Amino acid sequence: MLSGIMLIGGILVITRKNPVHSALALIVTLLAQASIYLMLYAPFVAGVQIILYAGGIMVLFLFVIMLVSIDRSMKERQFNSQWVVGIIAATALGGLFIAVFTKGKDIFPEHALPMVENDNTQQLATMLYGQYMFAFEIASLLLLVAIIGAVVMAKKRI
Amino acid sequence: MLAYIKSYLSSSQTPGAAGNMFWVLVYILIIFTGLSIAVMLMTWLERKVLAHMQVRLGPMRVGPHGLLQPIADSLKLLLKEDIIPTEADGFIFWIAPFIVVLAAFTVFVVIPFGPTHAITDMNIGILFMLGVSSLSVLGIVMAGWASNSHYPLIGALRSSAQMVSYEVAMGLAVVSAVLMTSLNAEGTGTLSMIGIVQAQQAQGEWFIFKFFPLGLIAFFIFAVAMIAETNRAPFDLAEAESELTAGFHTEYSGFRWSLFFLSEYTAMIAVSSIAVTLWLGGWLRPFPNWLNSPTWDKAFSLFPGIALLFLAAMCFFNAARMPKHPLFRVQTIGLAVFGIVLGLIGLFLFIPAVSVRVQDIFWFAAKVAGFMYLYIWYRGTFPRYRFDQLMQMGWKVLLPIGLGVLILTAGVALVQQNLWHP
Numbered sequence: 001m002l003s004g005i006m007l008i009g010g011i012l013v014i015t016r017k018n019p020v021h022s023a024l025a026l027i028v029t030l031l032a033q034a035s036i037y038l039m040l041y042a043p044f045v046a047g048v049q050i051i052l053y054a055g056g057i058m059v060l061f062l063f064v065i066m067l068v069s070i071d072r073s074m075k076e077r078q079f080n081s082q083w084v085v086g087i088i089a090a091t092a093l094g095g096l097f098i099a100v101f102t103k104g105k106d107i108f109p110e111h112a113l114p115m116v117e118n119d120n121t122q123q124l125a126t127m128l129y130g131q132y133m134f135a136f137e138i139a140s141l142l143l144l145v146a147i148i149g150a151v152v153m154a155k156k157r158i
Numbered sequence: 159m160l161a162y163i164k165s166y167l168s169s170s171q172t173p174g175a176a177g178n179m180f181w182v183l184v185y186i187l188i189i190f191t192g193l194s195i196a197v198m199l200m201t202w203l204e205r206k207v208l209a210h211m212q213v214r215l216g217p218m219r220v221g222p223h224g225l226l227q228p229i230a231d232s233l234k235l236l237l238k239e240d241i242i243p244t245e246a247d248g249f250i251f252w253i254a255p256f257i258v259v260l261a262a263f264t265v266f267v268v269i270p271f272g273p274t275h276a277i278t279d280m281n282i283g284i285l286f287m288l289g290v291s292s293l294s295v296l297g298i299v300m301a302g303w304a305s306n307s308h309y310p311l312i313g314a315l316r317s318s319a320q321m322v323s324y325e326v327a328m329g330l331a332v333v334s335a336v337l338m339t340s341l342n343a344e345g346t347g348t349l350s351m352i353g354i355v356q357a358q359q360a361q362g363e364w365f366i367f368k369f370f371p372l373g374l375i376a377f378f379i380f381a382v383a384m385i386a387e388t389n390r391a392p393f394d395l396a397e398a399e400s401e402l403t404a405g406f407h408t409e410y411s412g413f414r415w416s417l418f419f420l421s422e423y424t425a426m427i428a429v430s431s432i433a434v435t436l437w438l439g440g441w442l443r444p445f446p447n448w449l450n451s452p453t454w455d456k457a458f459s460l461f462p463g464i465a466l467l468f469l470a471a472m473c474f475f476n477a478a479r480m481p482k483h484p485l486f487r488v489q490t491i492g493l494a495v496f497g498i499v500l501g502l503i504g505l506f507l508f509i510p511a512v513s514v515r516v517q518d519i520f521w522f523a524a525k526v527a528g529f530m531y532l533y534i535w536y537r538g539t540f541p542r543y544r545f546d547q548l549m550q551m552g553w554k555v556l557l558p559i560g561l562g563v564l565i566l567t568a569g570v571a572l573v574q575q576n577l578w579h580p
Contacts, residue, residue: 020303024250027296044349047285055292056325059318062299066315120281122346 002039005032019065027058044121172276172352185277189266197423198228204534211538222476222493238412243305246409250304255410255417258297262421264290265428270352272441272518283351284332287432288325291387294425295321298389298396298406301418305409313405316545317396320386323552328383330560331376334567335436338365338373341571355440362447366437369570375563377437379556384429386552388422390533392540393548430529431522438525441518459513462520466504473497 009029016022030053037046128136173181202217202224209216217224242251268283270276280286295318302314339357340347348354358364366377386393397405407418434440443458477493480486507513543551 020247020250024300043280043282044285047282047289050289051285051292055289055295056322059295059299059322062296062303063315063318066299066303066311121349 002032002036005029006036019068020062023058023061023065026061027054030054030058042120044124172270172274172279182277185275189277190263193263193266193424193427194420196427197420198232200423200426200530201231202228203530204537207531207534208538211535222480222489222496225493225496232416235416236413240412240414241409243307243409245306247304247306250300251409254297254301254304255414255421256297257300258294258421259417259424261290261294261297262424262428265425268351269428269431270355270435270440271522272515273352273356275441275519276352279350279352282349284336284349284354284432284436287351287428288329288332291425291428292321292325294421297421301410302406305406307409309402309404309408310406313396313402313408317389317406320389320393320395320548320552323549324383324386324556327379327552327556327560328387330557330564331380331383332432332436334372334376334560334564335365335380337564337567337571338368341575351435351440355435355442358439359442359446364437364439364442369567372563372567372570373437375559376567377433379560379563380433380437382556383552384433385533385536386548388426388429390422390426391537392542394542395545395548426530426533427526430526430533433529434522434525441522443517443521459510459517460508462513462516463504463507465520465524466500466507470497470501470504473500 006029009025009032012025013022013029016025030049034046034049034054037043037049173185205227206216206224217227220226220230242248265287267277268280268286270279298321299314299318302310302312302317305311336347336349336354338347338361339354341361342357348357361368365373367373385391389396396402397407402408407415410418439446443461445454473493474497477490477497480490480493507516
């Protein structure tokens, strides 16, 4: 059912003409995704998903969309008409998913899902700051570079 | 069935953790009614206290000292005509107040009124609270945009910018408090609301006094950010009456407007409960170390009853002071009956079995009530900020201080953990 909500939300995102409606449908999709994380015993990821995507990023999206004049953009021709490329990309991605689904047993190690709901957050922290420390730091550095780049591009005189 | 209901009473878990659906429902109903009554009382108290601060009388006509004013207000709101502007975006206009109310009430799932008095205890409690309360900004933005009018749109834009920027400072303050929970033998912290209070109990110190003055500064940052988060004075730019009529809910009327009103006050109670849980020891009674003998425990458990008896005495005192005019007879009798009811509840709370279960809730509610009074006090005292001043304060003052406090807390905690208790 959750994936059904996600699918409907996703279709609404790309078919609505009004950008605000699209953004709201995207929020529904993201919330459904958070609930799927919850069902996979990943409460921390679900919480972060709600705070960052639904509560933070999407609000900024809406903020920008509302400042743009919507009446004009409604009349403009939509530029999502490259459906040939779209279909090819979608089939390729779908094929990949089906391949993983059918042959997944060979690719990924198989073991029962541990019920780690009680110390999920703590385990995540140990993993992130222990085993994957380097990747984590590199990712944060990348984000810092992106922020500085945005400031440099947006500001005329520094 | 009866055995199923009774089986929970002796447990030491929250109903959600025990998986007892009946008691979960009971708790949800109690919290919902309690909140509604608290919001009604709060509107009365706010008008009364503000009036007295400005040397006015406030509501006096409906009931003794205007006590029935909230009921009259809500009746008026329910009977008002419900208008949807023709140019408005129908569906979004319709759904926006529900999203705000939903976000405001869902938060109460994890708030611990006592070690067993919460609907459920979540592993990610505080994260859940911040996340769900951040969803309410969506409702505000939707309401402002869907009204298709200038004032609401400007109000919604202001409100969203303000809430998104203060959420950052708020998050940093919360992280520094969560970090303090990890100062135990195992060195692992917790995000669960009940776990946070239990950590304060185990360390024998409320986090506001921890690593003085670091805990105090973090608490101060949170206290400022939470006023901005709930769009209250002096940060009520989203609904600044002199500039934007009523901000994002200008076009709403009747029941829908009252939903926004309800959710604003509920959100105030919710963020105050976060502050109480994180820094003021949640349900723990005052002076747990200094006055820690069974006698003092006994004495403190009498407090809820004494507080209600005091209220009852105030009622009788004021009933006696009522003008001796035949027109005031109904009001005098009503006030006296109200006093008798309060007194009976107070006497009921003196039964040891009841007072043991109720005193946690009492201390929690008393601390939250203190915060609610502060809200009114701020509104009566501070002039409204300008928008650029607000942004400057959020990004240039609170955020750097929050980062500094976080780093210092982590450093001090590391030193204490490694050097003093090797």
